[in-house]
Amino acid sequence: MTRRPTLYLASASPRRRELLQQIGVDFQPLLADEHEDVESLEAERPSEAPARYVRRVTAAKLDAALARLRRRGLAPGAVLCADTTVALGARILGKPLDAAQARDMLGALAGSEHRVLSAVALAWPQAGGAWRRAEALSISRVRMSPLPAQAIAAYVDSGEPFGKAGAYAVQGRAAAFIEHLSGSYSGVMGLPLFETAALLRDAGILS
Numbered sequence: 001m002t003r004r005p006t007l008y009l010a011s012a013s014p015r016r017r018e019l020l021q022q023i024g025v026d027f028q029p030l031l032a033d034e035h036e037d038v039e040s041l042e043a044e045r046p047s048e049a050p051a052r053y054v055r056r057v058t059a060a061k062l063d064a065a066l067a068r069l070r071r072r073g074l075a076p077g078a079v080l081c082a083d084t085t086v087a088l089g090a091r092i093l094g095k096p097l098d099a100a101q102a103r104d105m106l107g108a109l110a111g112s113e114h115r116v117l118s119a120v121a122l123a124w125p126q127a128g129g130a131w132r133r134a135e136a137l138s139i140s141r142v143r144m145s146p147l148p149a150q151a152i153a154a155y156v157d158s159g160e161p162f163g164k165a166g167a168y169a170v171q172g173r174a175a176a177f178i179e180h181l182s183g184s185y186s187g188v189m190g191l192p193l194f195e196t197a198a199l200l201r202d203a204g205i206l207s
Contacts, residue, residue: 005124006077007205010065015171016082019191025206030065030079038064042083042094050087050117055137058083058119066123066131078124078203084190086166087115093166102156105167110177111146114166115139118187120196124203134199138192140183142170147177 008030009020020027032038041060044053061081069079086093088108096102121135155174161167168174170181170188186193200206 004205005203006075007200008065008069008074008077008079010061010068010079010081013082013190015189016191019186019189019193020196023193023197023206025200027080028077030068030074032064033068036064036068044092044094048092049090050085050092050115051137051139053092054083054085054117054119055135057085058121058135062121062123062133076125078122078200078205080120080122080196080199082118082120082191082196084116084118084165084187087117088112095163095165096161096167099156102161102167103152106147106152106155106161107149109144109166109168110152111144113141113143115141116166116183116188118184118190118192120192120199122196122199122203124205132203134202136192136195136199138184138187138195140181140185140188142178142182142188143180144168144177145179151177 007027009027010030012031042057058081061083062079065079065081093105096105118138119135123131123133126132158173160169160172170178184192184194197206
């Protein structure tokens with residue numbers, strides 16, 4: 001039996017870990033060092049389109065993860081990174097910094113349709129020390145029901161919006177707010193499994 005290459009997941013997201021486990025993929029975490037400023041990689045640039053933003057951030061995360069792999073002297077293997085953002089028109093809604101920002105984001109999303117963009121990137125070693133890289137982008141559309149201020153306040157008070165793009169988690173309490181979702185449910189969660197599986201097959205990690 002041929003041994004599959006090691007897969008490193010360069011993400012601290014429990015949702016991404018759960019999603020990879022869902023499709024039977026084994027992996028090792030490749031988390032950032034304390035001195036790494038991971039949050040700065042997600043900084044927006046002026047007038048940057050949401051699709052360009054999420055792909056650029058994912059590529060930057062992959063660059064940082066590959067440098068981390070080399071720095072730690074770990075065994076060669078494939079490295080997987082992902083990033084998810086919410087877009088309301090051209091407006092990028094990242095992770096809320098505080099309760100006021102979370103309420104503002106949810107108020108903007110309530111009663112309207114938005115996009116959730118999830119980019120995934122994979123790099124794996126080739127003969128001679130080279131690396132092959134590939135990426136994919138999933139775009140889903142989500143329509144959120146109108147929400148009274150009291151419902152938004154209660155949701156923010158639950159703490160769930162923090163650390164989530166667009167200030168909500170589709171797999172959590174916010175599921176009660178979603179009228180319609182068109183696209184990839186796993187992509188809205190943070191890791192589009194169809195696109196990810198295709199990349200992993202190319203790298204020989206998934207059958």
